[in-house]
Amino acid sequence: MVEVFGYWDALYFILVFIIGLVLAYLLDAWAKKAGMGTREVGDGTKIFISGEDPEKVIPGFEHLEGYYTGRNTMWGVIYGVKRFFTTLRKDHTGLLTDYVSYLLMTTAFILILMLIRG
Template sequence: MFGYWDALYFIYAFLIGLVISYLLMKWAEKVSTGTRRAGDGTKIYISGEDQDKVIPHFEHLRGHFTGRHVMWGLIRGTHRMFLVFRREHTGLLTDYVAYLLLTVAIVLGALVIGG
């Protein structure tokens, strides 16, 4: 099986992917509260940001999303890690070289021990 390319396997995998993505889309539409389908028509709702609301200092982007809330979950989840990184960020090249050498030493040590 691994020595040749069979178009039939590709078509099977593609069709299975289409079915899974369609089922996922239908499930997301059913459980989501992010799209208004009645009233003034369809309205997008991305992470609490209303497209009709004017964002302070972004009045020229009315109706557009700034991305401020789109990545909210990632930023909130990694906030503590970035606080540690901010403390360690000195701006000195020697510190960064030391971090690089430490990382290389750890990876090489893992390779030598793990084989």
């Protein structure tokens, strides 16, 4: 019998899994040593998400006490594609019929490509 999709051995899987666990443990240990020395238990422990202090009130989000906006967490992504978002915001109408028409046009385009390419 010919193996079409390769050879699989459970021992190799277990070996690779154990090596992955060891690497994850070493990475965790390195990150704890290289960190800024945040406290994990006791007085002074608090959540810190990319510079957002949970004790400060974010203007406009007073009603979300205990929640975080993620504005600092997603800053790089949003800044990197700012022009793209600006273009999308101009085309944003909020009408469901517009979005359904975009979906239908995209589906038709993909089907045409599939018919042409075979």
